Amino acid sequence: MVTAEKHRNGTPALLSVSGLVKEFPVGRGLFGTRGVVHAVQGVSFSLSSGETLAVVGESGCGKSTLARCVLRLLVPTAGTIMFEGIDITDAPTSQLRRLRRDAAMVFQDPFGSLNPRLRVASSVGEPLREARIGSKREIDTRVRELFTQVGLNPEHFSRFPHEFSGGQRQRIGIARALALHPKLLVCDEPVSALDVSAQAQILNLLGDLRDELDLSYLFITHNLDIVRRFCDRVLVMYLGRVMETATVTELFAAPRHPYTAALLAATPIPNPRLMRARGRTPLTGDPPSPLSPPTGCPFHPRCPRAQQRCRDEVPPLTPSGGSHSFACHFPLEPATTS
Amino acid sequence: MSIGSGQTVGIAGPVAVDPTVDISFRARFLRRLLADRATIVAAVYLVVLLLLATIGAPIAAALTGHGPDRQFFNGLNLNGIPLSPFSHEIGNNGQPDPHGAFFILGTDRLGRDMLVRLLYGARATLAVGIGATAVALVVGLVLGMIAGYFGGKLDAVISRGIETAMAFPSMLFAIGLAAVLGPGLVNSIIVIALFSWYYPARIVRNAVRSLRGEQFVEAARSIGLGHFTIMRRHLLPQLTAPLIVYATGVVALNILFEAGLSYLGLGVRPPTPDWGQMIADGVTSDLYRQQIWVALIPGLVLVFTTLAFNQLGDGLRDAFAVRGSIR
Numbered sequence: 301m302v303t304a305e306k307h308r309n310g311t312p313a314l315l316s317v318s319g320l321v322k323e324f325p326v327g328r329g330l331f332g333t334r335g336v337v338h339a340v341q342g343v344s345f346s347l348s349s350g351e352t353l354a355v356v357g358e359s360g361c362g363k364s365t366l367a368r369c370v371l372r373l374l375v376p377t378a379g380t381i382m383f384e385g386i387d388i389t390d391a392p393t394s395q396l397r398r399l400r401r402d403a404a405m406v407f408q409d410p411f412g413s414l415n416p417r418l419r420v421a422s423s424v425g426e427p428l429r430e431a432r433i434g435s436k437r438e439i440d441t442r443v444r445e446l447f448t449q450v451g452l453n454p455e456h457f458s459r460f461p462h463e464f465s466g467g468q469r470q471r472i473g474i475a476r477a478l479a480l481h482p483k484l485l486v487c488d489e490p491v492s493a494l495d496v497s498a499q500a501q502i503l504n505l506l507g508d509l510r511d512e513l514d515l516s517y518l519f520i521t522h523n524l525d526i527v528r529r530f531c532d533r534v535l536v537m538y539l540g541r542v543m544e545t546a547t548v549t550e551l552f553a554a555p556r557h558p559y560t561a562a563l564l565a566a567t568p569i570p571n572p573r574l575m576r577a578r579g580r581t582p583l584t585g586d587p588p589s590p591l592s593p594p595t596g597c598p599f600h601p602r603c604p605r606a607q608q609r610c611r612d613e614v615p616p617l618t619p620s621g622g623s624h625s626f627a628c629h630f631p632l633e634p635a636t637t638s
Numbered sequence: 639m640s641i642g643s644g645q646t647v648g649i650a651g652p653v654a655v656d657p658t659v660d661i662s663f664r665a666r667f668l669r670r671l672l673a674d675r676a677t678i679v680a681a682v683y684l685v686v687l688l689l690l691a692t693i694g695a696p697i698a699a700a701l702t703g704h705g706p707d708r709q710f711f712n713g714l715n716l717n718g719i720p721l722s723p724f725s726h727e728i729g730n731n732g733q734p735d736p737h738g739a740f741f742i743l744g745t746d747r748l749g750r751d752m753l754v755r756l757l758y759g760a761r762a763t764l765a766v767g768i769g770a771t772a773v774a775l776v777v778g779l780v781l782g783m784i785a786g787y788f789g790g791k792l793d794a795v796i797s798r799g800i801e802t803a804m805a806f807p808s809m810l811f812a813i814g815l816a817a818v819l820g821p822g823l824v825n826s827i828i829v830i831a832l833f834s835w836y837y838p839a840r841i842v843r844n845a846v847r848s849l850r851g852e853q854f855v856e857a858a859r860s861i862g863l864g865h866f867t868i869m870r871r872h873l874l875p876q877l878t879a880p881l882i883v884y885a886t887g888v889v890a891l892n893i894l895f896e897a898g899l900s901y902l903g904l905g906v907r908p909p910t911p912d913w914g915q916m917i918a919d920g921v922t923s924d925l926y927r928q929q930i931w932v933a934l935i936p937g938l939v940l941v942f943t944t945l946a947f948n949q950l951g952d953g954l955r956d957a958f959a960v961r962g963s964i965r
Contacts, residue, residue, distance in 0.1 A: 414857075
């Protein structure tokens with residue numbers, strides 16, 4: 301896994317992750333460890349320049365942990381993360397400077413991700429100051445430029461976060477992420493804390509920035525409508541494992557994994573007649589605890605198609621032509637659209 | 639919603655924000671503080687006291703011509719009892735001599751000027767009270783930050799240390815320690831700081847532990863800020879308000895602590911004046927039965943000072959809008 305994974309056109313992928321595992325010990329105390337949360341269990345994917353990859357799944361499926369490992373906010377338990385062909389899996393903090401410049405994160409909570417005691421210009425300029433780029437005046441100019449770029453009034457430069465609305469704060473968070481001209485933005489549910497109209501604005505902004513600045517996105521979400529509108533490829537996760545990955549078109553047209561099908565069936569359609577016509581294949585119960593994941597396929601306790609083999613054997617992620625892969629012993633027929 | 643050639647992106651232009659909302663934390667803090675009259679009185683009292691202790695004491699000594707340690711032969715009446723406030727020294731005839739020295743607050747057991755001693759005594763009392771609190775805060779802040787921020791084994795070690803220190807009966811142990819170290823200003827500071835660092839340490843640790851999980855700390859890490867920078871830029875500013883509030887309360891306690899040690903003869907070395915010592919002087923040997931002022935004056939000043947610090951702490955807490963009780 302040391303050689304850079306070559307992508308379609310021969311250049312190394314912007315980001316390539318293979319066999320990523322992240323476990324959290326719980327209840328560590330005087331008397332040893334009580335258990336291990338298997339947050340991410342062997343996830344592999346790659347992201348090429350300019351691409352937007354969605355990571356979807358229920359809460360607790362490990363998608364946020366995955367995002368934090370990619371940015372090395374967490375140190376993975378096993379696996380490899382390559383950023384622009386360079387292995388950053390175990391790189392010490394001192395060697396992560398390039399990653400910190402080229403990859404930035406947009407957070408879910410626009411209220412929590414800005415220090416309430418710092419003026420917003422100070423928050424946005426922080427990456428610049430930390431990277432020691434430019435004089436105070438140059439940083440000021442760049443911050444004003446960033447404000448304009450994300451649709452904020454540069455005159456609101458010296459205000460405090462509490463003086464802004466949720467959508468505006470998310471713009472401030474995006475401006476901070478853009479400060480060092482990153483190539484990759486990791487967006488952890490960037491719009492799920494916003495109301496619907498603000499969601500649309502922020503998504504439009506992110507889309508425009510993608511075109512303008514040639515950004516790649518690792519887009520964590522649980523909203524499939526956003527995936528369909530905004531993303532190129534999808535990674536469906538369940539209990540720390542990849543269930544299915546495909547281009548957005550393929551996945552929405554013909555999901556092969558029963559879990560993906562169930563997720564798609566659960567998205568509401570804003571038309572009662574169509575909604576009734578679709579019929580329902582409801583998914584019952586909750587995902588099992590990642591403290592003690594089930595044997596075999598992690599989805600088998602809730603899967604309508606589960607058989608004995610699913611309880612015994614973990615299905616490998618197998619390609620089925622093109623970029624479509626899925627991990628299921630008894631996949632849905634390519635033609636069965638829900 | 640296309641980007642076109644311009645740089646501006648986004649549907650909504652900047653939303654107008656009510657200008658009255660646009661006031662900083664500092665402005666709101668000052669407005670609340672100035673509305674609180676008792677706290678203003680307390681603050682003014684403390685500022686005046688500080689000025690009196692620093693520059694007022696030598697001025698008083700120069701104006702009256704009475705040094706803090708100067709004993710007036712005629713500063714006691716014929717029965718050896720100290721003089722009351724506003725009295726002249728005793729003449730050869732046993733009556734107050736209108737041409738002799740004048741004592742605004744009377745004299746003490748050894749015929750020394752109470753006013754001058756009280757002002758000089760404020761120096762030792764305040765120096766030890768504030769100094770010990772400052773030392774305790776710095777130690778508590780550093781240990782609490784390390785424990786709260788890094789967690790894990792470091793936290794376990796520091797937290798157990800805090801609990802161990804808390805388990806000691808402080809006054810009893812301090813008396814023993816002061817006796818071993820001997821009296822003196824620096825020794826008093828060390829002894830008192832040794833018994834007041836653990837509360838701030840615990841407050842800081844718990845505050846940092848909850849702040850640590852905030853997303854803006856994670857955001858700071860994702861930018862590449864180091865641990866030290868995060869603590870200094872993102873955590874410390876959130877701790878100043880509760881710490882200032884806490885510190886003013888602890889100064890009051892530590893002033894009492896110092897007075898207690900001095901009362902027992904373990905504080906500042908005599909003849910350096912000190913409020914605790916002055917109270918002790920007035921109370922021991924039943925002197926207060928004949929001349930109540932000797933104990934009452936330093937006692938009242940000590941009470942007012944402690945009250946003022948407490949009131950200031952309460953006022954600052956309200957003005958900072960620090961939530962919940964921290965003491």
